Amino acid sequence: MSKNDPIYKVIFLNQGQVYEMYAKQIYQSDLWGFLEVEEFVFGERTQVVVDPSEEKLKAQFEGVVRSFLPMHAIIRIDEVERLGTPKISEAKGGGNVMPFPVPLPDKN
Numbered sequence: 001m002s003k004n005d006p007i008y009k010v011i012f013l014n015q016g017q018v019y020e021m022y023a024k025q026i027y028q029s030d031l032w033g034f035l036e037v038e039e040f041v042f043g044e045r046t047q048v049v050v051d052p053s054e055e056k057l058k059a060q061f062e063g064v065v066r067s068f069l070p071m072h073a074i075i076r077i078d079e080v081e082r083l084g085t086p087k088i089s090e091a092k093g094g095g096n097v098m099p100f101p102v103p104l105p106d107k108n
Contacts, residue, residue: 011077057088
């Protein structure tokens with residue numbers, strides 16, 4: 001991968017879970033308070049082992065051209081040299097920083 005085509009690792013909160021995804025385009029949205037994320041990148045299937053977390057993300061974002069992520073949901077954005085494995089993990093509390101209050105949907 002050259003410097004001309006950067007890949008960004010975007011880590012954000014979504015419904016009580018932490019999403020770690022990779023994308024080629026990230027920029028400030030015209031919608032106030034949102035970032036636009038385009039061209040999600042997933043690993044190529046060159047291995048026999050299939051990661052169920054990555055497959056779930058692929059299915060969830062299949063056909064998505066652009067995602068609008070609220071600024072307060074963004075945890076971190078890094079420009080990376082190589083593609084990692086996208087994943088979903090449970091958000092764990094206990095840190096020193098209080099997140100912006102976001103109502104979680106009922107699990108009923």
